[in-house]
Amino acid sequence: MGEYSKRIGEIGEEIVSDFLKAIGWENPRLNFDIPSVNPEKHGKQTNGIDGFFHYKSPMITDTIENIVFSVKFSNDKYKNNPVKQFKEYYRDLAMAIESFKKSEIRNDALNKHSNIESTFERGILFWINNDIEEKVNLSQRLLKIEIPKDFIHDGIILMDNLRMEFIFDSISYVKNKYRDSDIQFSYFSTGMNNDDKNKRNGKILPVQFLASNILPFRIQNEATKEVTFVLCTNDNFEDNELMKLMGLAKNIGSNLQTHTHIMFPDYNKSKHEQIVETAKQAFDDSTFVSDLKVGNFNTTFIG
Numbered sequence: 001m002g003e004y005s006k007r008i009g010e011i012g013e014e015i016v017s018d019f020l021k022a023i024g025w026e027n028p029r030l031n032f033d034i035p036s037v038n039p040e041k042h043g044k045q046t047n048g049i050d051g052f053f054h055y056k057s058p059m060i061t062d063t064i065e066n067i068v069f070s071v072k073f074s075n076d077k078y079k080n081n082p083v084k085q086f087k088e089y090y091r092d093l094a095m096a097i098e099s100f101k102k103s104e105i106r107n108d109a110l111n112k113h114s115n116i117e118s119t120f121e122r123g124i125l126f127w128i129n130n131d132i133e134e135k136v137n138l139s140q141r142l143l144k145i146e147i148p149k150d151f152i153h154d155g156i157i158l159m160d161n162l163r164m165e166f167i168f169d170s171i172s173y174v175k176n177k178y179r180d181s182d183i184q185f186s187y188f189s190t191g192m193n194n195d196d197k198n199k200r201n202g203k204i205l206p207v208q209f210l211a212s213n214i215l216p217f218r219i220q221n222e223a224t225k226e227v228t229f230v231l232c233t234n235d236n237f238e239d240n241e242l243m244k245l246m247g248l249a250k251n252i253g254s255n256l257q258t259h260t261h262i263m264f265p266d267y268n269k270s271k272h273e274q275i276v277e278t279a280k281q282a283f284d285d286s287t288f289v290s291d292l293k294v295g296n297f298n299t300t301f302i303g
Contacts, residue, residue: 002298003172004165005132013073016126019164020053022171023205024185025067028053029105037099047096054109058187058199059206062117066106067207068097069124077131078138078160083145086127086158093123094151101152122207123156128164137162157211163234166265167205170215170232173263173297178219178228185209186216186229188252214245216252229257232297237264237272242279242294250288259291267296 008015020028033046050071057063070093079085100106101121110119127138138160174183184201187193201218209215213234220227231249235241242262249260272294280289 002165002169004161004168007168008128008130008161009132012075012130013071015128015164016051016069016071016073019126019168020051022168023210024203025053025055025205028069032105034096034099034103034105036095037102042095042099044095047099049096049100052100052105055204056113056116057120057206058193058202058204059190059208060118060120060192061195061198062115064110064113064116064119065207066100066109066119066121067124068093068100068121069126070096071126072128073126074129075131076129077134078127078129078136078141080141082138082141086142086145087148089125089127090156091148091151093125093156094148094153097121097123097153097156098151120154122154124159124207124210125156126159126164128159128161132161135162136160139163157207159210163210166213166232166234167210167215170263170297173232174217174219174230178221180222181228182220182222184218186218186252188216214248216249218257226258228259228261230261230263232263234265236266237268237275239275239279242276243282246279246283246289246292249292250285257291259293260288261293261295263295263297265296265298267294 007018011018029052031050033048036042036044036047039045049068051069052067054064054066057065070089072089110116139158142158184203185205186201187199187206215232217230218227219230229249229252231245231252233241233245245262249262276294280292283289
């Protein structure tokens with residue numbers, strides 16, 4: 001059983017609070033109401049908000065990311081057809097974001113920053129349950145859904161059990177493995193942050209990473225100052241996937257790291273070691289692969 005499954009079994013709804021701490025979203029504002037910007041459209045006078053967090057984006061220069069999130073927790077399994085329920089949750093969060101855009105809370109947050117050129121108002125729907133045996137990709141059940149288009153926001157990300165589990169277990173692995181090191185998320189180049197103003201590493205996980213199947217870490221040993229670049233992926237081990245991730249790890253790390261580790265959720269040394277060695281031989285940088293390790297961040301597997 002992974003760390004996420006253990007924690008959600010122990011603390012239930014509080015898993016989101018645990019998760020936010022793990023990704024560096026410290027001291028979010030929780031459980032408050034704001035006036036509805038359009039009571040007739042929204043059908044209510046106020047919008048309830050489960051949480052709000054904002055930060056200066058390392059992915060987009062001179063930009064503030066305002067994140068409004070909603071938490072839906074249940075002890076029951078996801079429905080086989082979750083479309084109707086999802087649309088209700090989506091509309092409720094979208095209305096909250098619309099009202100937030102005109103709120104005093106947003107203005108107060110922005111006034112604490114200077115030299116800001118743009119802002120984004122995004123949403124996160126944490127839709128999770130306590131059935132730790134269920135391995136459902138909720139997004140796959142919603143692939144053909146028609147998203148309501150009558151709301152103005154900059155995107156809503158769905159976080160289900162599987163996505164929460166990948167991120168939480170990856171971070172837990174890194175923290176347990178490198179206890180005496182400085183652990184930071186690595187911020188790769190996006191084309192919108194190619195200047196000296198933006199950090200290349202930090203303690204805050206950008207919202208864009210929540211929807212990604214890879215999670216990059218920069219780890220510096222406090223004693224030796226050696227840097228290890230760790231790339232965790234949510235995709236299962238495959239030869240072609242490994243080759244792509246090797247190239248990605250080299251580029252994101254700018255080849256400045258001492259060691260590189262690529263971690264899969266299902267890597268099994270006895271099954272996959274020879275495939276890894278063949279991939280290393282085929283890679284065009286022998287120095288890079290000499291310090292490359294492939295393993296498993298999920299303790300329920302042999303890695």
